Amino acid sequence: KIRVMTDRLKTFTDPRGSLTVAEMEKEVPFLVRRVYWIYNVPAGQERGKHANRITHQYLVAVKGYVKICLENREGRQTYCLDSPDKGLHIPPLTWNELLEFSSDAVLLVLSSHPYQPEMYINSYEEFLSLIHQK
Numbered sequence: 001k002i003r004v005m006t007d008r009l010k011t012f013t014d015p016r017g018s019l020t021v022a023e024m025e026k027e028v029p030f031l032v033r034r035v036y037w038i039y040n041v042p043a044g045q046e047r048g049k050h051a052n053r054i055t056h057q058y059l060v061a062v063k064g065y066v067k068i069c070l071e072n073r074e075g076r077q078t079y080c081l082d083s084p085d086k087g088l089h090i091p092p093l094t095w096n097e098l099l100e101f102s103s104d105a106v107l108l109v110l111s112s113h114p115y116q117p118e119m120y121i122n123s124y125e126e127f128l129s130l131i132h133q134k
Contacts, residue, residue, distance in 0.1 A: 008085045009060075020085045022060070022110075029089060030056045034111040037062070041101040048098040051121040056112040057090040064105030071095040073131045081107070095127050 009027055011020045022028050038047060048068075059068065061081035069078045072094045079088055090096055098107070113119070121127045 008083075009087055011085045022058070022087060027087065028058045028110055030058075030112040032058075032110045032112065034114050036109050036111070038098070038101075038107040038109065039105065041105065043103065045101070046097060046099055048096040049122070049124075051095045051127045052090075052092050053119045053121060054092050054113060055119060056092060057096075058110040059088045059090065060084060060086070060108045060110075062106050062108050064102035066098055066102075066105050066107050067100035069097040069099055093127075093131055095121075095124065
């Protein structure tokens, strides 16, 4: 099921600034085995356009904004991550398209598995075939 965090991540703010927390197996519903971030994406460039067979991902725009379109068996939905205290969980077998990045965007990605190229579905047709099988 596609799920956006409906509640903001826990954030503590005082005169020194803000600190936001995402605990594993609480706000992030899996153990994190890989962390990476995407930034300096040129205007008009898109990323993603794949699904993962077994990997969960949790995305946070720690700076700027990113427009994301997700699709799974239940349908297609677009989200905008525009605050460092919002997160988006992408479960396995969910097609993701990172459609628009602000010029200052930094997208943090927490992943449940190390990078395994064979676990990616890069063909939209193959993805559709997989999600519509019984």
